[in-house]
Amino acid sequence: MSERSPRQGRDAGVDEILEGRREPGPVARKLPGPVAWFDIRGRSTGHLAFSLNRITGLGLVFYLYLHLLVLSTLLRGEGSWNGFLEIATTPLFLGFDVLLVFGLLVHGLNGTRLALVGSGFVPNRQKALFWSFMIFGAIVLVYTAIHVFGSEG
Amino acid sequence: MATGPAIATGSPRSRSWRWTAITGVSLLALVTIHMVAHHFVVDEIGGLRTYQHVLDYISTPIIFVIEGGFLVVVTIHAMLGLRSVLFDFGLSERRRRLVERALVVLGVATVAYGFALIGILASRA
8 A cells, every 4th residue: 555545444535634734833733533624724625515515414414313312302393393493484594494495405415525526526626516516505595594594485 | 626536436336335335326216206296286384284184195095105215225225324334433343343243233223113103003004
């Protein structure tokens, strides 16, 4: 195995982070692995995409269990569910809905980019693909926000 | 992009990477169906269904199958993602095996609870 190739079992972007830590410069790069995701100073678009994917992914895992917890209120009957709906239809919670869609779009579209590149499709267009998907995602997010908040009136 | 494809995308030969990609692509369709069916075809505020709407919706056989499939695929994808995140901490081989076993248990428990939940709700319709 060559020195630059990723180690077996290690995922996208980790080698870039480890390589970055060895470089001299003003940016602190000695922190443990996942903490480095948040340090995007002076990094490439690839690192930004990797960090966004990990952070939105963790957020979505948290939401998966929150969603199961919320749906469990249905087991306690109509009264409990109506109580939840009263809270869930406030502007604050509708804002959380839009935040959820933001996470889904970033993670889904960036994941699509990774799958396309990793499978050998468009290997030399990663940066263009990333920004194209993010612009598309922004348009869908604006539409969703209008739909979610528009339903309030 | 500044980095080479191998660094930016991970090893396509990796089994976990392949399954993450397969479940991820499946989720694109399943999440879209889930979000549209739940939040874009309902007139209520925020597209949230009433209690009776939820029961009627989940008791429809095709919806039950789609939502069950969604639960399984999203859980596999989530557990593979958590595995990647935890492996970023540079764990020893022994700890990696422990993490993998714990995630299998968590994943199975999540799917079991989810199926019990939608099964009970479907039976109440």
